[in-house]
Amino acid sequence: MASDTLSKKIRCKAAVLWEVNTPLVIETIEVEPPRAGEVRIKILATGVCKTDAYLLDRVDPSKNYPVILGHEGAGIVESVGEGVTNVAPGDHVVPLYYPQCYQCKFCKNPKTNFCSKVRATQMKGVMPDGTSRFRCNGKKLFHFMGCSTFSEYTVVADVSVCKVDSTAPSEKVCLLGCSISTGYGAVVNTAQVESGSTCAVWGLGAVGLAVIMGCKIAGAKRIIGVDINSDKFKVAEDFGCTEFINPKDYDKPIQEVIVEKTDGGCDYTFECIGSVEAMRASLDACHKGWGVSTILGMTPPGAELTAKPYSIVTGCVWKGSVFGGWKSQDSLPTLVEEYMQNKLKVDEFVSFTLPLAKINEGFDYMRKGVGIKSVVIFD
Ligand SMILES: NC(=O)C1=CN([C@@H]2O[C@H](COP(=O)(O)OP(=O)(O)OC[C@H]3O[C@@H](n4cnc5c(N)ncnc54)[C@H](O)[C@@H]3O)[C@@H](O)[C@H]2O)C=CC1
């Protein structure tokens, strides 16, 4: 890594979201050097995720603009601030939107992958000291989810990054920074699907396909895919889906269809859309006594869930999963190794590779439901 940038501001290209419901604009921005406990990364590749699209497409009163989105990246450490020990310049890394600080009560508890250390700031669009490292035309830009990977250079907290195998292709392993790890982990960590299970998956996008991959690895006997876009069914089959249901083909609630098809319901269901109706359907499609419904989708602000207490009283369980339940710094390097050993599909998720200048096309493909994932590759 060139040392002529050390301790200096870097001028580079980034995709900036100036306000909601507008396309990203490629701008020249300034990226400050990392402060104590921070890491500046040259981003090599980033996925375009539905969670980024939410910031573009809907007004979330809790959000700050202008902002540099992106949280599914991979790159090389350019420089580190004082006190950083987990990564060093030249390391190949993946930024982690779910940090792992090892200090907080959550990190010390094996029951969760939640980490409180920088959430108060990171999810508010600033670094842990409450400030931003990005400026454009004199204006401060907010960070996003502690990652901001839609930029040639970004700065993250040291607890939000981990070193990975330098031989792993960045344009693929960036997807382990979010959607693939999320879906796979929801199956093996959160729901803990057993061999021979009957499963149903709502939403056959990247997250849902990763759930299907996990269910297949876990040895599920039946994997039912549910999506309103029938174009998704072929690829879902390639990932291990055994049956497909398009709710538009039925004039009754889809949970009733699934309960009938499965002799009383599924052992495990997964919601990978971000729809409260689908979340409810995924609970009601569970088998009485033991069915487990795991929610992965992100809902609009203020959304609330309803359920029949009878479902819960009689043994169905509602769970939630963020970043697949993985304690991020501990797990990401292993997930990369599993990919390198061909134990996890990753290449199969990439439908489009785009230069930064065409990043808006990636969002268009997602909105139209074309392909699985777009990956932006930096020069
Ligand atoms: N829990 C976590 O840690 C994470 C959650 N997410 C969330 O997971 C969700 C899915 O993300 P992606 O797979 O990237 O999205 P995607 O847009 O690629 O896929 C969503 C799929 O749901 C289908 N769909 C939409 N409405 C439907 C309905 N009413 N019934 C059936 N199918 C429907 C679409 O046709 C599409 O195939 C999003 O809400 C995203 O924010 C994403 C990453 C991590």
Ligand SMILES: N[C@@H](CCC(=O)N[C@@H](CSC=O)C(=O)NCC(=O)O)C(=O)O
């Ligand atoms: N809460 C974020 C907005 C994005 C978000 O909701 N992220 C999810 C994971 S979805 C990943 O693609 C998340 O981390 N949720 C749990 C949480 O504690 O926020 C924000 O405020 O920026």
